[in-house]
Amino acid sequence: MTAATEIWGYRNLIYNLAQRELRARYKKSLLGWLWSLINPASMLAIYSVVFGVFLKVTPPVAGNGETQVFALYLFAGLVVWNYFSATVNGAIAALQASGGLLNKVYFPPACPAIANMITVLLQAVIEGTILAVVMIALGNVGPTYLLFPVLLVFVSLFSLGLGLVLSVYNVYYRDVGYLVGIFMQLLFYATPIVYPLDIVPETAQRVIRLNPLTQFVEWSRDAFYNLRWPGAGSTLIVVVSSVAAFVVGWWVFSVKARTVAEEL
Amino acid sequence: MTTPAISVEHVWKRFRVHRERPDSLKERITSRRRGRQEEFWALRDVSLEVPHGAFYGLVGHNGSGKSSLLRILAGIYRPTRGRVVTDGRISALLELGAGFHPDLTGRENIYLNAAILGLSRRETDRLYDRIVEFSGLGDFIDTPVKHFSSGMYVRLGFSVAVHVEPQILLVDEVIAVGDEEFQRRCFDHLNRLRRRGVTIVLVTHALGFVQAHCDDATWLDHGEVRAQDAAADVVKGYVAQVNRDEIDRIELEVAAGREGVARFGTTVAIERVELLDANGRPTPVGTSLEPLTIRIHWRANDPVEWPLFSFAVENESAVHVANPGMRPPRRSMPVFVGEGHVDYRIERLLLSPGEYTLTVAAHDAAGMTVLDRREDAFVLRVQPGSDLVVGLTDLNGHWEPLAGHETAMPAVAAVGQPEVNAPPEVGSAGEGGR
Numbered sequence: 001m002t003a004a005t006e007i008w009g010y011r012n013l014i015y016n017l018a019q020r021e022l023r024a025r026y027k028k029s030l031l032g033w034l035w036s037l038i039n040p041a042s043m044l045a046i047y048s049v050v051f052g053v054f055l056k057v058t059p060p061v062a063g064n065g066e067t068q069v070f071a072l073y074l075f076a077g078l079v080v081w082n083y084f085s086a087t088v089n090g091a092i093a094a095l096q097a098s099g100g101l102l103n104k105v106y107f108p109p110a111c112p113a114i115a116n117m118i119t120v121l122l123q124a125v126i127e128g129t130i131l132a133v134v135m136i137a138l139g140n141v142g143p144t145y146l147l148f149p150v151l152l153v154f155v156s157l158f159s160l161g162l163g164l165v166l167s168v169y170n171v172y173y174r175d176v177g178y179l180v181g182i183f184m185q186l187l188f189y190a191t192p193i194v195y196p197l198d199i200v201p202e203t204a205q206r207v208i209r210l211n212p213l214t215q216f217v218e219w220s221r222d223a224f225y226n227l228r229w230p231g232a233g234s235t236l237i238v239v240v241s242s243v244a245a246f247v248v249g250w251w252v253f254s255v256k257a258r259t260v261a262e263e264l
Numbered sequence: 265m266t267t268p269a270i271s272v273e274h275v276w277k278r279f280r281v282h283r284e285r286p287d288s289l290k291e292r293i294t295s296r297r298r299g300r301q302e303e304f305w306a307l308r309d310v311s312l313e314v315p316h317g318a319f320y321g322l323v324g325h326n327g328s329g330k331s332s333l334l335r336i337l338a339g340i341y342r343p344t345r346g347r348v349v350t351d352g353r354i355s356a357l358l359e360l361g362a363g364f365h366p367d368l369t370g371r372e373n374i375y376l377n378a379a380i381l382g383l384s385r386r387e388t389d390r391l392y393d394r395i396v397e398f399s400g401l402g403d404f405i406d407t408p409v410k411h412f413s414s415g416m417y418v419r420l421g422f423s424v425a426v427h428v429e430p431q432i433l434l435v436d437e438v439i440a441v442g443d444e445e446f447q448r449r450c451f452d453h454l455n456r457l458r459r460r461g462v463t464i465v466l467v468t469h470a471l472g473f474v475q476a477h478c479d480d481a482t483w484l485d486h487g488e489v490r491a492q493d494a495a496a497d498v499v500k501g502y503v504a505q506v507n508r509d510e511i512d513r514i515e516l517e518v519a520a521g522r523e524g525v526a527r528f529g530t531t532v533a534i535e536r537v538e539l540l541d542a543n544g545r546p547t548p549v550g551t552s553l554e555p556l557t558i559r560i561h562w563r564a565n566d567p568v569e570w571p572l573f574s575f576a577v578e579n580e581s582a583v584h585v586a587n588p589g590m591r592p593p594r595r596s597m598p599v600f601v602g603e604g605h606v607d608y609r610i611e612r613l614l615l616s617p618g619e620y621t622l623t624v625a626a627h628d629a630a631g632m633t634v635l636d637r638r639e640d641a642f643v644l645r646v647q648p649g650s651d652l653v654v655g656l657t658d659l660n661g662h663w664e665p666l667a668g669h670e671t672a673m674p675a676v677a678a679v680g681q682p683e684v685n686a687p688p689e690v691g692s693a694g695e696g697g698r
Contacts, residue, residue, distance in 0.1 A: 009382070016379035024367045027408075104358040105380050106339035261340045262279065 063227025091163025161249025
């Protein structure tokens with residue numbers, strides 16, 4: 001628990017690191033932070049054209065009983081996926097990048113990863129908002145939108161836990177970073193993001209459902225697209241997996257990170 | 265207060281040195297032998313106590329473990345054995361401007377760096393003006409730091425680090441960077457902090473400063489405590505050892521390079537240069553502020569009238585420091601043939617410690633024709649004596665007692681800019697005043 005209070009004591013550092021990342025990101029651009037709005041919006045537009053006009057993929061009917069836009073169905077999943085992968089990859093990169101700093105000044109080594117998560121969380125919130133706005137425009141509205149912030153909390157715990165473990169092992173063995181790259185691609189297709197879950201065979205479905213990311217993606221679709229509340233089984237998987245990932249990840253990290261400054 | 269600010273109890277620190285770092289899993293698996301990893305102990309059973317408000321020095325060779333110890337005090341490394349107990353907020357100056365982001369402006373970096381050092385936003389707001397003022401950056405503060413000169417970079421870094429208002433400040437040689445004027449301000453500021461009761465631990469090679477300002481010091485040698493005492497005594501012991509080592513090294517060099525210097529063909533050949541100490545005994549090095557005789561051995565292959573000798577002294581930065589030469593005689597002088605020597609006697613060697621090269625030349629009696637010239641013929645090594653010479657040279661002056669109005673009023677604690685007249689390394693200022 002001392003670790004948690006220590007992190008709290010360094011909240012200003014986390015805030016500053018996050019700010020530095022955001023400031024540096026848009027430093028020399030005219031539109032600045034608008035890019036974090038333009039990027040997802042244009043992505044959504046491209047998907048709409050590719051999947052709606054050229055490929056004519058038909059997604060399930062949305063919660064309001066009429067909307068049927070694959071681009072939105074896809075985007076709801078991508079928001080979660082992007083947040084997850086950016087947090088994990090960002091944690092690995094953040095620890096490695098702050099090596100020079102950790103060697104010279106003491107601060108809790110989890111700070112850079114947390115700061116990075118905050119910047120990508122901001123992006124996830126922007127994307128979620130864009131999605132909500134489009135959905136409202138299409139008349140697909142419901143109280144299930146409130147599920148999205150709750151979902152972000154669980155995804156945060158899950159990906160931070162995972163990211164911390166991987167980041168500290170990556171300091172010792174650089175292979176971890178490369179393996180994560182491959183594994184992420186695999187996981188992307190093992191998660192029903194570009195396809196609806198019910199097109200896979202029944203037996204495969206059962207396995208895929210156990211993947212926490214499947215549940216995260218489904219929650220996001222439930223919130224914005226299907227407008228329904230997730231079931232008990234799904235909730236159990238989400239809560240247990242994210243809390244477990246966080247607790248184990250944090251613990252491993254705090255043990256391993258003690259000597260991390262010497263290795264960086 | 266009875267609890268010390270820092271208490272180091274039997275600290276050992278082991279580092280694993282990877283011959284070839286097994287950075288990848290494959291290497292780790294394929295080379296099952298773990299013999300690749302070599303261990304070495306950077307610190308062995310080091311104990312020390314720094315009381316609150318003390319100014320503590322750590323001296324030793326490069327690689328003696330000073331910096332590792334400082335990192336352990338800062339909490340960056342963990343001791344392998346033993347423990348460190350600290351009492352108070354610690355700020356470490358291990359590298360100035362660590363964590364500066366090149367694309368951000370000076371202002372943004374102040375906030376960032378202060379946060380790294382553990383300051384809250386409100387505290388930074390409060391200190392901001394003072395930080396900028398001390399750094400002397402003025403209008404540049406809103407420029408991205410990547411456009412800063414290295415000096416500006418360092419000034420800003422130091423300014424942030426010392427204004428964090430630590431209770432314990434750890435300083436690692438960082439002050440060696442930056443120009444003279446800034447160095448002085450740094451040292452002044454350290455003294456000011458110390459008067460305010462801040463505990464300071466300093467790792468430095470500026471021995472004069474340690475001697476003059478530190479209360480106590482520890483001399484680390486290959487990770488072990490070699491001496492631990494009042495700073496002046498520790499430095500004295502350390503300097504003596506360094507000098508002994510240097511003499512050993514030079515004697516080895518001289519022994520190795522004795523052959524192959526004979527020269528023929530000129531009327532007068534400069535054979536070699538020798539140093540003699542106060543007692544006229546050969547010595548491999550000169551000592552600051554001590555007598556020294558430079559003896560030039562020569563050989564006249566043909567009879568020659570009273571040759572004139574001179575030598576140029578250059579320091580490590582190729583600055584031409586001095587050029588003593590003999591003057592042409594007014595009357596006719598004896599003629600020499602064969603071997604001979606000439607002494608240049610120095611009452612007090614005013615040079616600061618360092619390495620100087622001598623270029624020796626021989627001229628005819630009229631001083632018109634060069635008979636022989638040995639470019640960089642000899643390296644004159646000057647080691648520090650009991651008093652230190654700071655700067656290029658001593659001025660060989662002395663201080664008179666103060667003149668002015670004396671008063672019975674009690675002295676007011678120093679404020680503002682102390683020690684403007686005294687250089688930071690007080691070794692030379694104490695010359696006549698002691």
